[in-house]
Amino acid sequence: MKTIKTAFVAVIMILIATTVNAQTAKPTEVKIKTSAVCGMCKKTIEKALSKEAGIQKSTLDVTTKVVTVVYDPKVTSPEKIRTAISKAGYDADAIKADPKAYKNLDECCKKEDAKG
Numbered sequence: 001m002k003t004i005k006t007a008f009v010a011v012i013m014i015l016i017a018t019t020v021n022a023q024t025a026k027p028t029e030v031k032i033k034t035s036a037v038c039g040m041c042k043k044t045i046e047k048a049l050s051k052e053a054g055i056q057k058s059t060l061d062v063t064t065k066v067v068t069v070v071y072d073p074k075v076t077s078p079e080k081i082r083t084a085i086s087k088a089g090y091d092a093d094a095i096k097a098d099p100k101a102y103k104n105l106d107e108c109c110k111k112e113d114a115k116g
Contacts, residue, residue, distance in 0.1 A: 027056055027070050030078045034065050035091035041109045048088035052076060 036045060042060040045067055049058040054075025060067040069081050085092035089101035089109070102110070 028073045029068060029070050030081060032067050032069065032078070032082060032085065032092050034060065034067055034085060035097060035111050036060055036062055036065050036067075036109075037111065038062065038108050040106060041090065044088055044105075044109065045085060045090060048084055049081065052081065052084045055081065 034041075034045060036042060039062060042062050045060050046058050049055050049067070049069060054072040055069060056072065057070040058067055067085070071081065082092035082095045086095045086098050087101055088098075089103075089105045090097050091111075
């Protein structure tokens with residue numbers, strides 16, 4: 001009888017594990033071109049993205065101005081990620097920086113063509 005109970009519990013645990021595993025979305029990666037120009041930009045963008053639901057990791061390469069974001073597609077989307085970058089004051093692919101947020105950036109973080 002004890003063996004039957006143990007086997008039953010094992011089967012239930014396997015079924016639960018399989019169900020949970022099937023519901024977990026595979027992390028997805030997106031690369032977004034930004035208007036970042038310096039290390040402070042990197043810090044600002046990565047901090048802003050760390051506060052967004054569903055984003056597991058973000059890394060900005062200042063040289064290429066591309067941020068690589070690993071996210072849960074069940075929670076967020078590339079469009080929401082681009083919007084978060086825009087709200088931080090930076091261009092994100094075709095989405096322009098939020099003007100109010102851009103105005104509040106340090107001078108070193110403003111686009112080269114806007115500094116002149």
